[in-house]
Amino acid sequence: MPDLSIEFCGIKSPNPFWLASAPPTNSAYQVARAFDAGWGGAVWKTIGEPIVNVSSRYSAVHYANQRVMGLNNIELITDRPLADNLREIADIKKRYPNHALLVSLMVESKREAWHDIVKRTEDTGCDGLELNFGCPHGMSERGMGSAVGQVPEYACQITEWVKEVATTPVMVKLTPNVTDIRYIARAAVRGGADALSLINTINSITGIDLDTFVPRPAVRGQSSHGGYCGPAVKPIALNMVHQVAADEQAPRRVPLSGIGGIQSWSDAVEFMLLGATSVQVCTAVMHYGFRIVAGMIEGMANWMREKGFTSTRDFIGKSLPRVTDWGNLDLNYAITAQIDQRLCIHCGLCYIACEDGCHQSIRMEKRNGTNHYEVIADKCVGCNMCMLVCPVEGCITMQERSGDKPVMSWNQYQKLLAEGRIAPIAPPAHV
Amino acid sequence: MSLHPTRLNAEQLAQNFADLAPRYTHNEALLEAARCLFCYDAPCTRACPTGIEVPKFIRQILERHVAGAGHTILSANIFGGTCARACPTAVLCEGACVLNQLNDKPIQIGRLQRYATDYVMERRLHFFTAGQPLGKKVAVIGAGPAGLSCAHELVKLGIQAVVYEASEYAGGLNTSGIAAYKVNTEFALAEVEYVRQIGIPIHFNTPVGRDLPVSRLLQEYDAVFLGVGLGKTASLGIEGEDLSGSFEALDFIMSTRLRRLEECVVGENVVVIGAGNTAIDVATAARRLGAEQVTIVYRRGEAEMPAFAYEYELAKSDGVQFRWHTLPRRIVGANGQVTGVECVKVQPGAKGERLQEIPGTLHTLACDMVVAALGQDALYDLYRTIPNLEMAGKRVVVDSATGATSVPGLFAGGDCVNGGREVVDAVQMGKIAAHGILQYLNSRQPAH
Numbered sequence: 001m002p003d004l005s006i007e008f009c010g011i012k013s014p015n016p017f018w019l020a021s022a023p024p025t026n027s028a029y030q031v032a033r034a035f036d037a038g039w040g041g042a043v044w045k046t047i048g049e050p051i052v053n054v055s056s057r058y059s060a061v062h063y064a065n066q067r068v069m070g071l072n073n074i075e076l077i078t079d080r081p082l083a084d085n086l087r088e089i090a091d092i093k094k095r096y097p098n099h100a101l102l103v104s105l106m107v108e109s110k111r112e113a114w115h116d117i118v119k120r121t122e123d124t125g126c127d128g129l130e131l132n133f134g135c136p137h138g139m140s141e142r143g144m145g146s147a148v149g150q151v152p153e154y155a156c157q158i159t160e161w162v163k164e165v166a167t168t169p170v171m172v173k174l175t176p177n178v179t180d181i182r183y184i185a186r187a188a189v190r191g192g193a194d195a196l197s198l199i200n201t202i203n204s205i206t207g208i209d210l211d212t213f214v215p216r217p218a219v220r221g222q223s224s225h226g227g228y229c230g231p232a233v234k235p236i237a238l239n240m241v242h243q244v245a246a247d248e249q250a251p252r253r254v255p256l257s258g259i260g261g262i263q264s265w266s267d268a269v270e271f272m273l274l275g276a277t278s279v280q281v282c283t284a285v286m287h288y289g290f291r292i293v294a295g296m297i298e299g300m301a302n303w304m305r306e307k308g309f310t311s312t313r314d315f316i317g318k319s320l321p322r323v324t325d326w327g328n329l330d331l332n333y334a335i336t337a338q339i340d341q342r343l344c345i346h347c348g349l350c351y352i353a354c355e356d357g358c359h360q361s362i363r364m365e366k367r368n369g370t371n372h373y374e375v376i377a378d379k380c381v382g383c384n385m386c387m388l389v390c391p392v393e394g395c396i397t398m399q400e401r402s403g404d405k406p407v408m409s410w411n412q413y414q415k416l417l418a419e420g421r422i423a424p425i426a427p428p429a430h431v
Numbered sequence: 432m433s434l435h436p437t438r439l440n441a442e443q444l445a446q447n448f449a450d451l452a453p454r455y456t457h458n459e460a461l462l463e464a465a466r467c468l469f470c471y472d473a474p475c476t477r478a479c480p481t482g483i484e485v486p487k488f489i490r491q492i493l494e495r496h497v498a499g500a501g502h503t504i505l506s507a508n509i510f511g512g513t514c515a516r517a518c519p520t521a522v523l524c525e526g527a528c529v530l531n532q533l534n535d536k537p538i539q540i541g542r543l544q545r546y547a548t549d550y551v552m553e554r555r556l557h558f559f560t561a562g563q564p565l566g567k568k569v570a571v572i573g574a575g576p577a578g579l580s581c582a583h584e585l586v587k588l589g590i591q592a593v594v595y596e597a598s599e600y601a602g603g604l605n606t607s608g609i610a611a612y613k614v615n616t617e618f619a620l621a622e623v624e625y626v627r628q629i630g631i632p633i634h635f636n637t638p639v640g641r642d643l644p645v646s647r648l649l650q651e652y653d654a655v656f657l658g659v660g661l662g663k664t665a666s667l668g669i670e671g672e673d674l675s676g677s678f679e680a681l682d683f684i685m686s687t688r689l690r691r692l693e694e695c696v697v698g699e700n701v702v703v704i705g706a707g708n709t710a711i712d713v714a715t716a717a718r719r720l721g722a723e724q725v726t727i728v729y730r731r732g733e734a735e736m737p738a739f740a741y742e743y744e745l746a747k748s749d750g751v752q753f754r755w756h757t758l759p760r761r762i763v764g765a766n767g768q769v770t771g772v773e774c775v776k777v778q779p780g781a782k783g784e785r786l787q788e789i790p791g792t793l794h795t796l797a798c799d800m801v802v803a804a805l806g807q808d809a810l811y812d813l814y815r816t817i818p819n820l821e822m823a824g825k826r827v828v829v830d831s832a833t834g835a836t837s838v839p840g841l842f843a844g845g846d847c848v849n850g851g852r853e854v855v856d857a858v859q860m861g862k863i864a865a866h867g868i869l870q871y872l873n874s875r876q877p878a879h
Contacts (some may be wrong), residue, residue, distance in 0.1 A: 065462055345529040347471070348470050348473070349468060349470065349471060368479070371474075
């Protein structure tokens, strides 16, 4: 069995799968159930001055027959008394000493308030703190959450206040609701953050009821912007994790905890390949319950075995060198689509995608009442849209036809052009 | 012993004749619609004789625009409701579904079509209106699917259509000739009313022929569409057909459609002669009416059976027995009542020769009811009254692109042309003829 354990700025966890600070980590009852199900760690739902919630408070984006592609919430931080939370956190840490237990915090932007909550929280014996600088709704109107996380100076300042008294690792949770997440990441690290977690939810309006004209979730005829999460946000989260992990101007390297649409072992591996040490999950648990972690553990272990990895350290960050600027990509690399006629079911989706949306490189022929589709190799630009829409896995593949041209990136091309050593590349003749 | 009405009670009968494939619930429809790939130049559409844009209407269901889905269907096929129930989808749209090739169940197009058309019918959503009047009148003979589809299309094109119907009800075989667990009579009649709503007068109990010759209609109208079906089931031509308890298939099916099921007469031991789709309808209907035993007797083998494979499966699951290579020689009886069918085993003769009886195989299948389901005869009596009407055997000959017959101004479509096929074929031929008629009228009177 490969070793799935991780060490995250000194915090040990039997596996990288943590519950994100969210409704599933609202109580000792839930966290105990989660740990029993196999979760390696949890970030306790944000504690602070208890609030009052509204109903309804969640809404979802369904696609075709797939439910909850995206989830939106206008729920705030904990609505339970601070004392209850702290007592339960202490209890859980005692019962599960080998699991990672962090606590998410959010209080008013006052030094004393932060000092107070940090001390009282650490008294529980928890393993670390997560500063919630990300909540995009409700709390931000009160000057907390993303109101802090969107201003580098505030993020830095509050992290400093926390670090003045904290004895456990401090992780700052970043909001994606900014133009460049790296500025906030750098500020938090400058402020002393030991780790970063990202992303928090994305500001959103998920949809509108066409009968009542009220956006969802509806609260007596009105709604509010909420935080978007779930499978739909994964690509955005992956990119932001990469941006932070690869940031050359970062004051120093800190461990990252990846969050955003993680549903399966492979989602988690992707975040880790881009530099995350742990991953945090919420929506998938809200959709399917804690039991999904079993597949995540088994799937990751199997993948590691197949790849010959014995420890999570073997692959964390392994994809980082594979992401580069567009200007470094090879202009001379060429691929062409190929349709395996034995697998083709003649649905015509490749044809119409190419014809209307792409580069008119697929030919349709009627043969004995069946439509046959064939790639016109010398017109195909290798965009691979046809492969993306083909419902039969493996039917359309991309074949390399680079030939013996040397690797030449845009940056190299510009240089060679300027030096007069190369003629301009002719535009494609596909129109 | 004479035949008596079924002994099953109304509740049992209602259960037996309930929809084979009940209407999808909202959830079921969405679930199924979500599976559709939205093919380009879709094989299902190409397989539909009326060319319904199947992927379009399924996507409309998925997008919760069910009325739009209904509109898409009915634009191509105004009898989309009956076709959703009665079409042999397994050999048409669903048979062509690309998911079959993925080793997956095809999209249940018929049931989705029913979901959409029921929605439209129940809400009485009318999408079609009479076109700008062209000042032309066309007589339509026969109020079956071919005639009414032609009339509906003509009215849309601005041409007045008047229908002449020999019987007292409209809908043709939709109303009387399809097994009741596929299409119920109330639905068929409601659909006829829905189609007529565009403005189609029907003269009931008005047979065209001797008293009202086609030639007179051709004089009084600008054109005539012949949408008559076929006549009686072909006779067995054997001794005993006149015995009490001997029936012909369509009369038997009609009784299950136009009478209360409790009043339908059925034997305890029924022999059905023939193995086409109608024979299957008869056999399953007899079982569902309470017959203890139903046996289909067919002179050829299983492989030659004209019934669709899924109809055969249905009959088998209903407990119908099959006797292959068995030729009925005479119906035997006592006191004027059927008591059995005397049969002989046969084998195929040498190439081109008739079936050969196998000596020593004469036997009698005991029964109290015999139903002949040999296919229908043509309405020769009517055709003989139409001078210069070109026929090919039992069929009226038409130009397939326009529906024009050999008689100027006379168009035809449906069973009388194709010899008896599906509702969907009749609907399409009616549509084609309507456009052929418009073309004909335009050519006679150049635009001014």
